[in-house]
Amino acid sequence: MKLVTRSQLGWPASAAPSQTTAKGVKVHYEGTAISRNLLADHDACLAEWKAIRKSHLANTVENYSDVAYNYAACPHGYLLEGRGLRRRTGANGNQALNQAHYAIVGLVGSSGLTEPTDAMLSAIRDGIDLLRKNGAGSEIKGHRDGYATACPGGPLYAWVQRGAPRPTTSKPTPAPPKxxxxxxxxxxxxxxxxxxxxxxxxxxxxxxxxxxxxxxxxxxxxxxxxxxxxxxxxxxxxxxxxxxxxxxxxxxxxx
Known part of the structure; x- marks a missing residue:
């Protein structure tokens, strides 16, 4: 697992409410246009994650205490800490939904960068496994499950519906030709x-x-x-x- 912590991002400890258990994890996407530059530049991923937190903290309507998600996953396979472990999410739609599941967002959107890489899917699985070791149950759902939204987008939701399998990273070595x-x-x-x-x-x-x-x-x-x-x-x-x-x-x- 390639984890980027809050301290590495320059963030203080999360002020989000504590929550020690949940039914499982819900998967999200950003739902806006995301630059494909993220594919070639990991620094752009970190900048995107910091921009999400900044926009959430500036949202006076929702009154977020921190970035809404527990973790994010970038195209390079890094798991980026948000609220972190044992913290109630602010991403699932309302208080009851937030209490039911933790939240991980893949850094893909509705246009531009829309397809998660295998490395991103592996990072989401890393986050799910980490949360399961720290209070999350076995459920893996999309944001749209229980809330009227297109999130987490077609490609990510199709993966969730398949059971969110971890991509295989090893391919069989082809036999030498005759x-x-x-x-x-x-x-x-x-x-x-x-x-x-x-x-x-x-x-x-x-x-x-x-x-x-x-x-x-x-x-x-x-x-x-x-x-x-x-x-x-x-x-x-x-x-x-x-x-x-x-x-x-x-x-x-x-x-």
Whole structure:
């Protein structure tokens, strides 16, 4: 569990009323537009959580004693302390509902960042488990259960309805591919090209034999086919073919 405490947030002890037991936990979301910048910046998550508390304390109608939730969960998997353990929530709608369940809010909203990450879901489960060890019962509900609201939004509520399962963090290691399956179609095409280039290289490397008839190698003997091949042109041809083969091999190896 990755817990960010009130003291780490620079907050004093919560002034919320004490409450040692509850039926369970209700899950919430913010219900407003939330910036997707939170996904890449954990400091933005902390700033968002502090802004929520500031807005609650400034709400003279509700007259909150502290941020309304017991905990928040951010996209990076951190559980952020709010009212904390054994404190009555101020988030569930009315006094009776607040007494029935503790509250955890996921830092997602109705637009922008709407989908909880697996890390956020794990952090919510961390909070639920922590609250269960400190007076919460087994119930896990959404804010809309018992109160007319869209909270905690579609994605989070669907997760709650599935029983709020902890996401699996380990994936099975795939079996190594069979040897005959290790080559992609593109690699097979390269291999065929490589074979053709090698064949071309062998053909070009075969220099026609010539017979040394006499020391003068006069025009008559050359006209009869006993000539020295044009080695300079042949070498250039061989080099070009070899370069093509080496390039194909490099591409086949992925280097």
């Amino acid at each position: 040897e005959e399956d290790t080559m992609t179609p593109a690699q097979e095409a390269l291999l065929k090209k490589l074979a053709a280039d090698v064949a071309e290289l062998k053909k070009n490397a075969a220099v026609a034999p010539w017979t040394y008839r006499n020391a003068k190698l006069d025009a008559e003997s050359r006209a009869a086919g006993n000539r020295i091949p044009d080695m300079h042109g042949r070498i250039e041809q061989l080099q070009a073919t070899l370069d093509a083969v080496l390039a194909a091999v490099a591409e086949l190896k992925g280097v």
